[in-house]
Amino acid sequence: MKSESENLNHAFIEFYEKLSSWELKIVKDKGVSLTLIHAVEILGAFGSMPMKELANKVGVTTGTLTVLVDNLTKAKLVERVPHGTDRRSILVKLTDQGTKLFQEHDALHLNLTKQLTAGFNEEEIQLLNKLMSRVNNAF
Amino acid sequence: MKSESENLNHAFIEFYEKLSSWELKIVKDKGVSLTLIHAVEILGAFGSMPMKELANKVGVTTGTLTVLVDNLTKAKLVERVPHGTDRRSILVKLTDQGTKLFQEHDALHLNLTKQLTAGFNEEEIQLLNKLMSRVNNAF
DNA sequence: TCATATAGTTTGATAATCAAACTAGTTGGT
DNA sequence: ACCAACTAGTTTGATTATCAAACTATATGA
Secondary structure (H helix, E strand, O other): OOOHHHHHHHHHHHHHHHHHHHHHHHHHHHOOOHHHHHHHHHHHHHOOEEHHHHHHHHOOOHHHHHHHHHHHHHOOOEEEEEOOOOOOOEEEEEOHHHHHHHHHHHHHHHHHHHHHOOOOOHHHHHHHHHHHHHHHHHO | OOOHHHHHHHHHHHHHHHHHHHHHHHHHHHOOOHHHHHHHHHHHHHOOEEHHHHHHHHOOOHHHHHHHHHHHHHOOOEEEEEOOOOOOOEEEEEOHHHHHHHHHHHHHHHHHHHHHOOOOOHHHHHHHHHHHHHHHHHO
């Protein structure tokens, strides 16, 4: 007999796998790379940050991030702005256009979430949100 | 005021982002590529499947998957087995060694899940599992 | 002041990926 | 039964992503 933790673990993994596939399909349709939209998503969620920190969150080296930010800059989605106190450092910041892309992507996620919880009543949605928020805070 | 769906959506996205970063870190430590472990995870979670279906789930073209499965085969993690009724098709199946890798990776996930739900009682874990399973089934 | 550390870029090589052409097998309409 | 249209997977040739390591510019601390 499987423990409840094992069942939950597999539910988490299945959700993660399905969301990954969904995300990949979405970005492919838009003709942008997964890493690119991932960077936009991180900047949208956490705000402007230095190259190094963004590289860590995206999961690439700073060398790779330099190229990625070059491409994002060419596409007018981000801009490099000087760090206030450390002249070695550079902040990566979403442009208006980048913010728009982030919001569009977020709206697609919202559609998906609504679709996935179509059979839920308001209390169940609220309950699931509470439980997932507790999980996120423990991360 | 944000709707409950929006809150849940952002909880899902935060969970997905955090799990992605965790997965990336784990995979880097092991020295294998994210795509490779992703394929193993999909095969472990959903069972053997044809090239095309695996390509869709991994999010690459069938051409790319051919190379990936070649590499996985060289590493003795998967094998190509004939499809019962369609001779054009090939099933990708985890080997014993591939299954072992999946189980090791799954154990890491389970540790994480237990850690994330350390503050939950048994009923809450069961409840979250029920809700997430319903979400997964709607995917 | 100067040795050491850090942020970001560049470089050269390797690996991942794609689109399109190709092979082999299936299916449906006549 | 035949054959045109379709599908699964592979191969090929080119492009892109990525890394490690060397490099530049700035910061820090003894």
